[in-house]
Amino acid sequence: MAVGPTRRAVLAASAAAVPLLLSACRGVQALGTPPPPAPDIRRLRSAIAAEQLLVDRYRAAAGHAVSAGAGQSAAAVLSGLLAEHEQHLAQLRSRLVEPGGQPVQGSPAPGSSAAVLAGLGGQLTSPAGFAAAIAALAADEQSAASRLSAQLLTAPASLAQLMASISASEATHVPVLDALRRTL
Amino acid sequence: MSGQPASGGQPAASRISAADVAALQAVLGAEQAACYGYGVVGSHLSGAAAAAATTDWIAHQQARDNLAAIITSAGATPVPAAVAYQLPVTVQTAAQARSLAVILEDDIAMVYMRLVAVSNTGLRALGSSGVTAAALRAAAWRGSTVAFPGLPAGSLRG
Numbered sequence: 390m391a392v393g394p395t396r397r398a399v400l401a402a403s404a405a406a407v408p409l410l411l412s413a414c415r416g417v418q419a420l421g422t423p424p425p426p427a428p429d430i431r432r433l434r435s436a437i438a439a440e441q442l443l444v445d446r447y448r449a450a451a452g453h454a455v456s457a458g459a460g461q462s463a464a465a466v467l468s469g470l471l472a473e474h475e476q477h478l479a480q481l482r483s484r485l486v487e488p489g490g491q492p493v494q495g496s497p498a499p500g501s502s503a504a505v506l507a508g509l510g511g512q513l514t515s516p517a518g519f520a521a522a523i524a525a526l527a528a529d530e531q532s533a534a535s536r537l538s539a540q541l542l543t544a545p546a547s548l549a550q551l552m553a554s555i556s557a558s559e560a561t562h563v564p565v566l567d568a569l570r571r572t573l
Numbered sequence: 574m575s576g577q578p579a580s581g582g583q584p585a586a587s588r589i590s591a592a593d594v595a596a597l598q599a600v601l602g603a604e605q606a607a608c609y610g611y612g613v614v615g616s617h618l619s620g621a622a623a624a625a626a627t628t629d630w631i632a633h634q635q636a637r638d639n640l641a642a643i644i645t646s647a648g649a650t651p652v653p654a655a656v657a658y659q660l661p662v663t664v665q666t667a668a669q670a671r672s673l674a675v676i677l678e679d680d681i682a683m684v685y686m687r688l689v690a691v692s693n694t695g696l697r698a699l700g701s702s703g704v705t706a707a708a709l710r711a712a713a714w715r716g717s718t719v720a721f722p723g724l725p726a727g728s729l730r731g
Contacts, residue, residue, distance in 0.1 A: 473720040480721075483730040538701045546690035550724065553689045553701045557682070557708035557722040564709070565718060 440478045447471035457519035520573040527566040534559040589647040596687040603684040604637040605654035610677045617670035678711035682723035
């Protein structure tokens with residue numbers, strides 16, 4: 390037999406070299422773990438998630454308005470505000486272009502109904518519970534508006550303007566909800 | 574030190590660019606027009622509506638003075654107010670006065686959007702709070718809310 394490295398020895402040598410190659414080339418690791426999304430994408434995803442939660446909560450509240458004894462007029466007010474949030478969500482989603490290069494289509498899975506109801510106090514079917522849910526929605530609107538007005542400070546100009554507009558719209562919902570609550 | 578001021582404060586003059594000053598001057602001009610317009614609005618209203626018009630008129634005067642101070646601190650001269658302004662609608666009734674207030678606030682919200690697009694974060698915050706304040710006043714006069722205050726319909730996608 391010829392004297393030379395056995396097949397086993399060659400494999401062992403290759404294996405020993407792999408860590409050196411990995412440490413010399415961070416690109417190999419990058420292939421295994423996707424890079425974190427850019428700040429703009431994170432900011433947009435955060436805004437979309439917050440808007441989706443508001444939409445879910447408005448749907449729950451509007452759906453319970455009549456059974457809670459608040460009447461059709463309360464349902465109409467909530468449906469009107471819900472429609473504006475659906476427009477906010479659609480505009481935010483149109484700005485999110487995922488790696489495929491296309492704006493994201495369709496709706497994400499809504500939050501679990503239990504989580505949505507918990508956020509509203511969980512007692513939507515009683516008049517007092519419904520009033521508490523309206524107060525919770527007003528607080529949600531105020532905090533969503535504040536969060537957007539902070540996020541827009543470092544966003545690209547066009548997205549900043551959309552965020553400022555949505556923040557302003559959400560701020561205008563607060564007195565509407567306060568007025569609704571006073572009628573309950 | 575980055576030390577950005579809170580909303581409504583005066584951003585450090587050294588960080589205000591010529592483009593920032595141009596946006597500030599545009600907003601100042603709109604606030605001056607709103608001050609004039611609210612004088613007309615208030616003169617056609619009575620009771621609680623007149624009081625609301627006075628409150629909003631004072632808010633616009635304060636915004637105007639704050640903007641002029643920021644522009645001055647940036648080393649520029651605030652644009653002077655006109656003696657009179659051409660109003661977008663004829664005002665002879667209380668309903669027309671309310672309509673004018675809505676138009677004034679919608680215009681103000683759009684002009685403040687210019688500040689939201691500048692890179693100076695202190696001015697952006699000022700712009701954002703200006704859009705919100707105008708949207709709140711517009712909603713009160715209109716009696717309803719809109720989905721996108723300050724944005725022309727053509728700027729929306731889809």
